[in-house]
Every structure is written in C-alpha cells, then in structure tokens.
Amino acid sequence: MRRRLPAFSAAPSFRLSQRLVVPVVCVSVTFVAIVDGAITTVALPSIGRQFGLSTTELDGVVVVYPVCLAMAIPASAWLVERCGGKRVLLTALAGFLGSSLLCGAALGIGQLVAYRALQGLSAGVLFPASTALLFGTFTSAEQIRVSRYMIVPQQIAPAAAPVLGGLLVDDLSWRWVFYVNLPVGLPALLFGALFLADGRGSRPGRFDLPGLLLSAGGLSTVMFGVCEGPHRGWSSPAILTALASGAVLLTAAVAVELRTDQPALRLRLFADRLFRDTNVINLVGLIPVMGTLYLGPLFLQQAQGRTALESGLTTFPEAFGVLLTVQLSGALYARVGPRVIVGCGLTGVGAVLLLFAGCDTGTGLWTFRALMFLFGAAIGCFFIPTTVASLATVERADLPQATMLNTVVRQTGGALAPAVVTTALVLGTSPGAGAVPPLAAYQHSYLALAAIAAATAVFAFTLPDGPARAAARGAAGHATGTSGRPAPLRQRRGRVGS
The missing domain is CATH 1.20.1250.20 (MFS general substrate transporter like domains)
Structure with missing residues (x-):
C-alpha cells in the first residue's frame, strides 16, 4: 500500500x-x-x-x-x-x-x-x-x-x-x-x-446536529452549575436552573443518540463493561485526586498563612511521587492487571488523605511535602491503568469517539473536585465566621475526600480486567491492523477477568 x-x-x-x-x-x-x-x-x-x-x-x-x-x-x-x-x-x-x-x-x-x-x-x-x-x-x-x-x-x-x-x-x-x-x-x-502524517480522515456519515446541540448545551450548562454552585450557593435560582436544564438536555441527548444510527456521542460504547467501569472509576476517583491538589494550596495559604511561592514549592513533591510509581505500575500492568494496581492506588490515596486530615497550623512544610510525595506515589497507580484499560477493547474505528467520551468524563470529574472541596469548606464554616474557613473545615474536607477514595477503591477491585491484561500481553489474537494494534476483544466484552 x-x-x-x-x-x-x-x-x-x-x-x-x-x-x-x-x-x-x-x-x-x-x-x-x-x-x-x-x-x-x-x-x-x-x-x-x-x-x-x-x-x-x-x-x-x-x-x-x-x-x-x-x-x-x-x-x-x-x-x-x-x-x-x-x-x-x-x-x-x-x-x-x-x-x-x-x-x-x-x-x-x-x-x-x-x-x-x-x-x-x-x-x-x-x-x-x-x-x-x-x-x-x-x-x-x-x-x-x-x-x-x-x-x-x-x-x-x-x-x-x-x-x-x-x-x-x-x-x-x-x-x-x-x-x-x-x-x-x-x-x-x-x-x-x-x-x-497527513491522515485524510474517513467518512463519518452525516453530521448529527441534534445530538451535538443537545449534548453541548447539556454539558456546558451542567459544567456552569457545578463550577458556580459552591460560590453562589447550591440553592440559588441560577444554579438550580442550570443543573435542572442541563439534566433535561443531557437526558434528551441520551434518548436521541441511542436512536440515531450515526450519533455525535457513541453511547453504545458504554455497553462494554470494561470501558464503562473504568470511566466510572475516572469520574469518581478524580474527585479525591484533583480535590486534594485543589485543597492543599488553600490549606497552606489560608490556614497556615504561607505565601503562594511557599505553597507551590510545598505541593510540588507530588509530581516526583507520581513519576516514581508510574514506572512501576507500567511495568506491572500486563502481569497483575489494572484492577489490583488501581484498587491499591486508590486505597493508598485514602490512607494519605487520613494523614492530611491530621495536619494543623503547626504542621511543618517538610511534613506536608512528605505527605504530598506519598500522595503522588498513590495516584501514580491511577492515571495510566485506567486510561489504557478503558481503550483496551475499543475498536480502532471507535477510538476518536472513545477518547472523546473519556475526555467528557475526566473533565466532569475534574470540575466536581473543587466543587466538592468548596462545598465541604462552606459547610464546615459557621455563619459570620469570616472569609477564611476554620482549621476543622479543612480537616473535614480531607476526611470527605478520603471516604470517596475508599468507596472508589472498593469498586476498582471489581474491575473486569482480563481483556486489558490480554491486550497488554499481545495475547488478544494475532490479527492486527497496519499499525500493529491488536484486534478488538469483542468476545471478551462484558466478562469479568480472572
């Protein structure tokens, strides 16, 4: 060719x-x-x-x-x-x-x-x-x-x-x-x-304008409600209207897309249990992950009175922890599978968050840096396995749609994280207590994130990762495309891996 x-x-x-x-x-x-x-x-x-x-x-x-x-x-x-x-x-x-x-x-x-x-x-x-x-x-x-x-x-x-x-x-x-x-x-x-390489694309069929308008309108409206809810108040008319109208638009989008031959959102991909479960883990698991990264600078600057530069230098060790464990999780992925790696990683996230909940105004910067390093080491077991496993059984022709749906899920989880943290801080602050939440509010926020991480870890240990391990080992079959991508594991979809 x-x-x-x-x-x-x-x-x-x-x-x-x-x-x-x-x-x-x-x-x-x-x-x-x-x-x-x-x-x-x-x-x-x-x-x-x-x-x-x-x-x-x-x-x-x-x-x-x-x-x-x-x-x-x-x-x-x-x-x-x-x-x-x-x-x-x-x-x-x-x-x-x-x-x-x-x-x-x-x-x-x-x-x-x-x-x-x-x-x-x-x-x-x-x-x-x-x-x-x-x-x-x-x-x-x-x-x-x-x-x-x-x-x-x-x-x-x-x-x-x-x-x-x-x-x-x-x-x-x-x-x-x-x-x-x-x-x-x-x-x-x-x-x-x-x-x-100058890929010419293909013929994706007619442009699904109704599905696009409904999904885009629903996603953007919900995103507005989630981002502004903690600041304006979840009971404010603008937020309630945004969330309600967004939910209606998304419900209509689902109904339209499931009846369309060539939808803008290929929601039928969620029939694959591995794709569906990894996206659930991404959605909920990103709340404690991104929420901690959002809460840390607030704790350092507001509760402890640190400068922005001190805060940035103190949270930075998280990156070193991630870089350490992603190498190990990548090496172990084909051998033990994403189920064990992700489950253990989220368990570690919950444990470190319990340690964060014990921090107070007297906690030293080096103690906080050590905890951020441990937190990074835990979340290093989360990102790669969930991303790779979510696409393990997806056909090549569905890759653009699958990655788009992954992006929707990740962006939603990322938006929920600061909303959950801010809401927890507001609930932990007494009326008239001032603009800065008390120390207990930060500690309770860490406990809330730890509970979410623990619940997600339990679900992660049920992940059907047999097809993901097989694809990683190259044992999914001998048929490959021009780039060597293994043939899709249609026969394994929906089955719980060993």
Whole structure:
C-alpha cells in the first residue's frame, strides 16, 4: 500500500517515524494546555487590580473556560473522523495559541472573558484529538510504555504552574501567564505541520446536529452549575436552573443518540463493561485526586498563612511521587492487571488523605511535602491503568469517539473536585465566621475526600480486567491492523477477568 507523505514535508528524506513525532507533539500540547488551565488563577488578583474588579467579578475568566471546553468536546470525535487527527490537532493548537495571545493583549475584562472562551473551545478539541492520535499510533501493549512517558508533562505541568505563575506575575505582569504558552506551543505547531502524517480522515456519515446541540448545551450548562454552585450557593435560582436544564438536555441527548444510527456521542460504547467501569472509576476517583491538589494550596495559604511561592514549592513533591510509581505500575500492568494496581492506588490515596486530615497550623512544610510525595506515589497507580484499560477493547474505528467520551468524563470529574472541596469548606464554616474557613473545615474536607477514595477503591477491585491484561500481553489474537494494534476483544466484552 502506497504511503502518503506528510503535509509540508520538504522531501522524503526528512520524514520521521510517527512513533517519535506523535508523542513529541502530544507531550507539548498536553503540557501547554494543562499549564494554561492551572496558571490562570494565580494571575486573578493582579488582573483584578488592573481592571479595578473584585474577586467575585473575575469569576467569568475562570468559569468560561470549562464551560466552552465542554461545549466543544462533543464535536471533536466527528472532526477527527472527518478531517484526520493532524488537521484537527494543529488547527485547534493554532486557535489555542492565537487566543492565548489575545488574552495577554486584552484591554478589558469583557475582551479577556471572550478570548478565554476561544481558548476553552480550542482546548475542548485539543485534548480528545491528541489522545486519539496517540492511541491510534501504538498497540495496546505499546500504549503502556508510551503512557509512562506521557505522564511526565501531565504531572509536572500542574505542579510547576503555580510556581511559574507566581514568578511571571511578580517579575513581569499577569499578561505573561498567557504569553508563556507561545514558546512551547509554536515550535510544537511547526514540528507537527512538518512531520505529522497527513491522515485524510474517513467518512463519518452525516453530521448529527441534534445530538451535538443537545449534548453541548447539556454539558456546558451542567459544567456552569457545578463550577458556580459552591460560590453562589447550591440553592440559588441560577444554579438550580442550570443543573435542572442541563439534566433535561443531557437526558434528551441520551434518548436521541441511542436512536440515531450515526450519533455525535457513541453511547453504545458504554455497553462494554470494561470501558464503562473504568470511566466510572475516572469520574469518581478524580474527585479525591484533583480535590486534594485543589485543597492543599488553600490549606497552606489560608490556614497556615504561607505565601503562594511557599505553597507551590510545598505541593510540588507530588509530581516526583507520581513519576516514581508510574514506572512501576507500567511495568506491572500486563502481569497483575489494572484492577489490583488501581484498587491499591486508590486505597493508598485514602490512607494519605487520613494523614492530611491530621495536619494543623503547626504542621511543618517538610511534613506536608512528605505527605504530598506519598500522595503522588498513590495516584501514580491511577492515571495510566485506567486510561489504557478503558481503550483496551475499543475498536480502532471507535477510538476518536472513545477518547472523546473519556475526555467528557475526566473533565466532569475534574470540575466536581473543587466543587466538592468548596462545598465541604462552606459547610464546615459557621455563619459570620469570616472569609477564611476554620482549621476543622479543612480537616473535614480531607476526611470527605478520603471516604470517596475508599468507596472508589472498593469498586476498582471489581474491575473486569482480563481483556486489558490480554491486550497488554499481545495475547488478544494475532490479527492486527497496519499499525500493529491488536484486534478488538469483542468476545471478551462484558466478562469479568480472572
């Protein structure tokens, strides 16, 4: 079969292996997008001072990003199938970088919110497209090894973002938290344009406009309610209306998609028990994982009175713990399976959260750093096994849809995490006690997250991981596609692994 040269390639001799090009581009894209999501909050006080706004008036800058991201996600799978991974990924990256430049040059809060909306729309396509491209390039067995390296930017980025943001805001200005995307993103865009294989896409069928509108409207409305609920109050009319209307839209979307031959959301993939259960674990398990990363800086800065830089340097050891255990979990994945690894990892998360609940105003920074390292070591057993196992029995043609659904689940879990933490802090604060919650509120929040982690760990130990282990060992059968991806395990779907 004749192979097509990548677009913009000067000559065949300059062609690089896609097994090198795809990870490089995906690492860069992931790093830029995650840093941008984590670094913006550091700049909010400075933005407020320049535009003469209070903290509550800056909510739009933060909330508009996940809302627009949720709107764009449902269209990402159709775009990848129709236009090919390269075109969609690079177009979304160009839009993300362009909107970053516009955010940095914004002259008012209205412009900044509008440009953040463009960033969110671009990121909503960027994440699923990069994941689909990555997992479409490597076999199931290779995905484990590749994920051990992909986890590096995913953990370094959120850990480094607060430190980097503080330095940029203090030494330059808040505008540089957006400009900083360009030095990494522009080389990735050029490299991808030159060396990514020019996939032409396929014929995904007619565009499912009703399903897209219902799912995008429902997801964005629910995301707004979840993000704003802790601040406005869960009983406020705006939040109740948003959550109720979002639930109605999503229910209608499910009804429409299950009756459509070529839906925007291929919900029938959830009939596969392994895909369904790993997504449940991702949804609920991300609440204690991301909630702890959100709660730690609040405890350090509000309860202990630490500076933002001290807080960033104290939570950073979490990344080292992750980098240690992802190598071990990747090496053990095919041998013991994701069920044991994920279950033990979430059990460890719950145990460390109980230790966090014992921290008080006198807890030293090095004690907190040690706990963050242990926490990172525990969650290092969570990310790779759930991601790889969720796609182990998915057919190649369904990869864009499966990765898009994974992204929906992860973004929802990520949005629920700060909502749960903030709600726990509010419930633990007496009326009239002031803006800063008491120490007991932080401790009770850690206990609530520990309970969620323990419940998710129990469910994880029921994961049907036999097909995942077989795919990782390459024992799923001898039939492979052109890239060597094992044939889908149709006969194993829904069965509990040994």
